[in-house]
Amino acid sequence: MNIHRLENNAFMEEKQGWERPGFFLRKRSDVSHYDWYGSYNFLRCHSSTYEKYLNGNLKYQFSDHYDIIRNEALTCRKHAVVFNMSYFGKMYLTGPDAEKAAEWLFTSSIKNKENKIIYTCALNDEGGVEADLTFCKIKSFSKNFNENQTKGNCIYIVCGGASANYTYHFLDSEIKKKNFKAFLHNVTEDIGILSIQGPKSLSILQKIVDADISDSCFPKNTWIFGNIKTRTRKLKIKILRVSFVGELGFELHIPQSYCSEIYKYLMRIGKQFGLKNAGYRALYSLSSEKGYHLWGFDLRPDDTPVEANLAFTCKREIPYRGKKVVDEQRKTGVKKKLIYLTLDEHIPLWGLEGVYRNGNPIGFLRRGEYAYTLGKSIGQLYLERRDGLKIDDEYINAGHYEIDSMGRFLEATCHLKSPLN
Incomplete structure (x- = not known):
């Protein structure tokens, strides 16, 4: 995926060991091999254009690339963009006690939520938010959506990439501590995510998907399986109608084996609608101005859902970890x-x-x-x-x-x- 992003002039960043596009330059700039700035007997690279772009971004004033990031953000609000969110954490919770474990781990209830995508928190004993994520119930567990499916209770979990390892180990340790007959499978590297966001996202996606994704058939915060109709074949994907930027939008969860193929096809079909690439600098701006949280920054293990304006995620009747603190704060204030x-x-x-x-x-x-x-x-x-x-x-x-x-x-x-x- 990142090879194709570099072909489109992606300026790359690193987060938790993952490369991701920060924004997309207007002109192509080849990335030279790392030369240690001429130290340790390494020869300085002749081409330093990419380094100059980097220096233009490392300042306390506005970045030299302010106009580029602004254009990506406003294109999302007015037209449509694609974010590569493949580094986000993806997990399956399976086993006889999968739903029982989810009810204990998550502040939101999973009961009677077929095809629904639920935003939730996972708390510590003091009511602090150790993770925020989305989950949905599915009928089988498969890394590629086609083969070797395991039938039975299954919950698909998606969380931020920067906190993915932390989230996995926090959930897994509590599952083992409570002796739930449930298992957490980390499939982050097996499934890519292309997020198409903006007012024109539905019109673009409808061109390539063999399912009706209109509002009446595909409401907000639900998911379906669908097929992308390329010129040569149909490729099965999972489509989630969710947004991290507060726009009409969809996430395409795709087996890594054909993620690049779908990305190229999507960009070709979307060109007539003004579809553009966008990076994480625009993504964070869009999410922040919409009031969405970023775990580790405006949401941490020492913040409770009530303090963070997330009390709406907390069920009132069913027990969950940290509920006692949340109930007390609801009653007496913070x-x-x-x-x-x-x-x-x-x-x-x-x-x-x-x-x-x-x-x-x-x-x-x-x-x-x-x-x-x-x-x-x-x-x-x-x-x-x-x-x-x-x-x-x-x-x-x-x-x-x-x-x-x-x-x-x-x-x-x-x-x-x-x-x-």
Whole structure:
């Protein structure tokens, strides 16, 4: 997959050992072999164009590639783009106790959810979010959707790539600790994900899929098996109608053996609709301005769903790990709460900037992005009261907020939810 992305001028990044496209350059730039910058008796490469592109991105001001990333983000909002999300974690939970284990592990219930895609959290004993993910029930377990299928209870799990190993080991250790007759299979490297997002995504996908994917037949947050009709054959895939950017969109879960073939076919058919490649710099901007969480940043093991505005994922009747804390916070309130801050001044935010309320330091941004749709920077902060009392919306809205950006105190507007939501 990445070979084809490089052919389309992908500027690559690394995350958890995976290569992924950060954005797509306008001009092709071949990547030379690593020369250790001329050290250790290595000769310096003559071509350093890619290195210059890299240096243009390594700065505390806006990247030299700001316009490229902006164009990718706005193309997603107005037309359609493709994200390669293959490094996301993919797992199957199988065995006689698969559903029983899922009910204990996840804050959302799995009962009576055939063909539904459920967003959920997995908590520790203190109610902290150890993972956030989606899951769905399927009738068989297969790495390639065709052969060697194992019948019986099966739950398909998808989580962020940066936290995939952590998520797998957290879930697996709890399954073993509780002696569930269930097994977690990591199939991340066996299945690729192409995510097509944007208002035109349905029109493009309908051109190549042999199933009716209209709203009435394929509602949001559901999944189906379908076939991609190439010129020479049909290729079976799993289609999930979900979005990490808040647009009409679909994820194509594809066996790695023909993922590249489908990518090339999709880009060829989508060209007439203005379909473009997009990278993770645009993806993170789009998700942040929509208010979606990024585990490890604005969602961590010391944040509860109630504090993170994710209480809607938590079932009320069925027991799950960490439920006691969640129930108590629902009843009595919390001492910290996730809020959003935006800047009117055209200054980038990167995360970790200090934040002040009424002139007093109150913490730092967990996450910072430029929201291209909003046309301003946006950051996430967990606000706590200095007096240790419970926090509420009235207290949040009564404050005057400033963000310390490289020594400059910038006035910030506070939002209880993402302003784009």
